[in-house]
Amino acid sequence: MDGPLIPEDAQTAQDEAPRTRIQERNRAKILDAALGTFSRFGYRGARVDQIAEDAGMSKSNLLYYFGSKSAIYKAVLADLLDRWLAPLRTLDPDGDPRRELTSYIEAKLRFSAEYPEASRLFANEVMQGAPMIRDVLEGPLKALVDEKSEVLRHWAEKGLIRDVDPPHLIFLIWATTQHYADFATQIAAVTGTGIDDAAFRRSALDTLTGLIFEGLAPRA
Amino acid sequence: MDGPLIPEDAQTAQDEAPRTRIQERNRAKILDAALGTFSRFGYRGARVDQIAEDAGMSKSNLLYYFGSKSAIYKAVLADLLDRWLAPLRTLDPDGDPRRELTSYIEAKLRFSAEYPEASRLFANEVMQGAPMIRDVLEGPLKALVDEKSEVLRHWAEKGLIRDVDPPHLIFLIWATTQHYADFATQIAAVTGTGIDDAAFRRSALDTLTGLIFEGLAPRA
Amino acid sequence: MDGPLIPEDAQTAQDEAPRTRIQERNRAKILDAALGTFSRFGYRGARVDQIAEDAGMSKSNLLYYFGSKSAIYKAVLADLLDRWLAPLRTLDPDGDPRRELTSYIEAKLRFSAEYPEASRLFANEVMQGAPMIRDVLEGPLKALVDEKSEVLRHWAEKGLIRDVDPPHLIFLIWATTQHYADFATQIAAVTGTGIDDAAFRRSALDTLTGLIFEGLAPRA
Amino acid sequence: MDGPLIPEDAQTAQDEAPRTRIQERNRAKILDAALGTFSRFGYRGARVDQIAEDAGMSKSNLLYYFGSKSAIYKAVLADLLDRWLAPLRTLDPDGDPRRELTSYIEAKLRFSAEYPEASRLFANEVMQGAPMIRDVLEGPLKALVDEKSEVLRHWAEKGLIRDVDPPHLIFLIWATTQHYADFATQIAAVTGTGIDDAAFRRSALDTLTGLIFEGLAPRA
DNA sequence: CATGAATGAGAATTCATTCAT
């Protein structure tokens, strides 16, 4: 549960080659541009030309760094998966449930606000059946969910929270927090603003935690 | 707020051409196949060939019915939009909040279970910036959300529910109920089952309504 | 030198079938529409759909009358070829050169004004190498030109006109008179009017005959 | 009245991209092949495949140079328009009318002999309504004709030529000289030779100038 | 007579990728 969730392509890895400064920078520019394009159009819809242009280099040069379109896609996915999962990992069994969950939700909302494209790319990949990351979902992710479900059950047993089905609670948090990134267009159409607005993010967090906790809290 | 949300192409609609039996059947077969393909690959990723094959006809014949890929896409979208929105429309201001919201959530979950592809297609369209249905989002959808937000505020004033930000509550319901369709792959990877399983749907509904209402209910 | 220059397609001819009133009318509508389309776009550029639409019938029905696109084209060409050649045929060896040539030029200009599309279609066919009417050009047309060249030479011998190369004179008349139909767009762009304007046609005729005859007339 | 009549596509021109040797050669090969094909079949009838084949390169590579069929067509037209117009520009008001007009006619005949395909392409474009070059016809071309018409009127006033309607004289020259290129097929069918034959060109020029000038010359 | 349904052979582009320099 430590290393990268997706192993880099052998082709790309080139363990021997200690990357130069310029290589490092170009790889970063490519991954950044690729994230933007893939998140907007999905894997098949994205064009290598556009990624290259956005990255400010020739298509040929881009393919010099990543041998193929799919290699870029995989690299981008690998890059974001770790960050996507990180927040859940920090959920502390020994912490106060309300505090722990609130800070988790807050972290997820922040992620949606800061990396909406990553969120959308992830959603896209999963919606298409997770062809590239199925292994990650069935392996590390499932393990993590199982582990944290245990934490929730543990809390319930101790009477700290009401007894709910842990996975469904986790899904609710994932769904709602991602929604602000993935459906930003719809939200903007309806409310005129979005998650990148601080006040809006605040009210989203308040409403969300309000709903969740007033429901979770054991009654007197 | 009655007619179809997306007007059919003038070209297609023409003089209200009374479609023959065979036309009706072929159009249906095409729309059905198209929904499957578009929902899996998005607009750009979908191939007309495949839609035709899934619909059991030649590509040429398919294009005899719908002049272009984008025409098919629009027709599919128009078809689903109405169904997607229908449940919210039925929310009755004079009904009991718990009963009303529960049946709304149930309807949405049922939609996710019965038409997961439609749900994913909708999500895909919105995630790409809603190029085709932006008007619908900013017009009819916004109007509907505004209207139902009033209902929620009304209920809060009467002390029937706790005072929450209505749009965020609506987003939460949308997000969670769609999640079961859109992220079915991830859910299956983690839980081994999904929304098409009756028991699972039951527990999803219970957990969801449990969380929402115990939090919405005004305290003594 | 009597029958039609292009024999009708065996397929179309159907000697046995004495055409009904309605058949006759539909054939005429088709030929008319076809002339318009072929003259605008050339053979390859023309679309059967459009001809059918212009003729006010279904594509299938059109193909019931003429078995194929090329059959329509041939029929149109045959129709116009005779009319195109007719004027030259009337040049009378025993008439007054000035009167004969003037009325010939006038007839050609009238043809350009009345049937500009026919003129353009003919031009188009010839410019593409006359694939359909090469036989007519090398046979009947050459014969006719030879015959009338003799007339011109005869006139020259009798001292009625100056001695010029007959074919070049004929070409000059063909070229200039057709120009007003074929290059109508260019002429309109430059002069703001065209051959369909009576005054313009008059001045074209006057200038043309003026140039030709003051040059042809033997000097004292 | 100096720069190219049709501005190159912004896309292509970009930063005055200094073309490499190989680019220059390939562009030339393409334009050459395109001229041949377009002139034979017109815009719609021409096939990109064939142009590529004639240019000795793959269709893909051709499209690497010119992004689309229409871009090639425009480039070809732009290339030829200037050359088509050039001769008229040189008509010198202070020169001797007979000498000036003769050398103009000679230049036009030479153009027809050397670039019959260009002539036919131009004719084709105009006959279809000049969709691409209407602006040129209504602007630069009209201006040029107006200017040279003044020259002719000026000559007439000075008694150097007979008083004729200048535009019609210009049309006569255009029509006849182009005729030898555009209707080469017909001319060959009738005479057995054509403008590419030196003797034939000579007799065409003599007959033409003979006709025109004996008519233009003021009588004693 | 007439039309709707269906199709296969094109035709123009698009696009990831390879090659040479």
Add this chain to the structure above:
DNA sequence: CATGAATGAATTCTCATTCAT
């Protein structure tokens, strides 16, 4: 490192023609 040149395998869409009714 970097880029221009080149390509072949798709991919959408067009269009004349055939078939069934």
